[in-house]
Amino acid sequence: MPEWITGGMVPPPALMPQVLPTGRLTETGVPIRELRDEFRRIPTIRNLLTVISVWVQVVGEIWLAVWASNPLVWAVVFLLMGRNFANMAILGHEASHRILVPNRRLNDFIGRWLAFYPNFTAYDIYRRSRMAHHREEFGPAEPDMNLYSGFPVGWKSMARKFGRDIVGITGARNLIGLLAAFGSERGRPIAARIVAAQLLVLAVFAAVGRPELYLLIWLLPWMTVWKVLNRLRSIAEHGGMHKSSDRRETTHHVHQSLIPRFWFAPFNTGWHLAHHVDPGVPFRRLPKLQRELEDAGYVPDGLIWPNYRTLWKALAKGRYSPG
Numbered sequence: 544m545p546e547w548i549t550g551g552m553v554p555p556p557a558l559m560p561q562v563l564p565t566g567r568l569t570e571t572g573v574p575i576r577e578l579r580d581e582f583r584r585i586p587t588i589r590n591l592l593t594v595i596s597v598w599v600q601v602v603g604e605i606w607l608a609v610w611a612s613n614p615l616v617w618a619v620v621f622l623l624m625g626r627n628f629a630n631m632a633i634l635g636h637e638a639s640h641r642i643l644v645p646n647r648r649l650n651d652f653i654g655r656w657l658a659f660y661p662n663f664t665a666y667d668i669y670r671r672s673r674m675a676h677h678r679e680e681f682g683p684a685e686p687d688m689n690l691y692s693g694f695p696v697g698w699k700s701m702a703r704k705f706g707r708d709i710v711g712i713t714g715a716r717n718l719i720g721l722l723a724a725f726g727s728e729r730g731r732p733i734a735a736r737i738v739a740a741q742l743l744v745l746a747v748f749a750a751v752g753r754p755e756l757y758l759l760i761w762l763l764p765w766m767t768v769w770k771v772l773n774r775l776r777s778i779a780e781h782g783g784m785h786k787s788s789d790r791r792e793t794t795h796h797v798h799q800s801l802i803p804r805f806w807f808a809p810f811n812t813g814w815h816l817a818h819h820v821d822p823g824v825p826f827r828r829l830p831k832l833q834r835e836l837e838d839a840g841y842v843p844d845g846l847i848w849p850n851y852r853t854l855w856k857a858l859a860k861g862r863y864s865p866g
Contacts, residue, residue, distance in 0.1 A: 547692040552783025562840040572820040583823045597630045620760045625768025633810045635659040639670040642825045660740035665733045680793040681786035694783030695861030714766025772807035780815045782858045794819045797848040
């Protein structure tokens with residue numbers, strides 16, 4: 544086991560007043576029972592429309608690439624397809640918490656076949672890892688410690704990490720892991736489903752007479768653009784934090800604006816501190832929970848990073864300075 548280094552970006556105690564519980568929030572920040580049902584109510588129709596909208600974008604961009612048959616258009620679609628994988632990933636994340644739609648079978652079907660299998664991700668394994676992640680952030684079963692450990696890391700280390708993502712090394716390693724799963728009796732059925740989903744996507748490209756575009760505007764964006772976007776978001780969520788029962792010491796909160804929400808933090812995933820306070824709250828209600836936490840004084844202004852750029856610089860330079 545590698546030796547993980549954590550805690551380099553934990554806020555100073557002066558920024559974390561002890562204000563819980565309140566009349567509306569419990570000692571952990573979860574809404575009191577009288578409010579909890581409202582916060583956790585799933586907006587089923589709106590969420591289904593969101594799933595449809597994601598796939599309308601995917602199909603529309605593929606159609607645009609085929610229709611235009613222009614390298615410049617392909618380059619634009621290449622970048623946008625990375626964003627589509629971010630959208631799929633966050634929908635799959637919601638489904639893994641079983642808060643996308645109330646019907647469990649439909650929820651899991653969407654999570655598997657419309658979110659994660661097209662994104663080369665094993666839904667059931669991911670779901671178990673999320674439960675471990677929320678059960679004890681930075682604990683012994685933390686599945687994503689390699690993304691969060693070591694910060695602040697310095698500019699050279701940061702460049703190496705993103706360099707591996709940009710040129711496809713990270714994606715290639717993930718693909719090798721997927722192929723290796725065929726050698727495992729337990730992993731083979733899951734890997735086969737992911738490959739089946741990819742063959743369906745390839746069949747669509749073949750049906751419109753451009754099978755080579757599967758590589759150009761599907762596989763390669765997943766191996767490069769999506770890996771960059773995923774790291775940008777992930778390190779901004781937990782980079783440099785440490786094990787604690789206080790979610791302010793495990794999860795950053797960044798002020799949300801249009802550009803990051805469009806590219807890598809869709810569907811309110813940027814309200815990640817609120818999500819870790821109560822993982823049972825659907826994404827549409829996370830801003831409301833965040834306001835509750837701020838109104839209670841649990842998340843004062845000095846704890847909120849003004850933008851992602853400021854946080855990423857701090858993760859490289861090593862100075863905790865949200866203001």
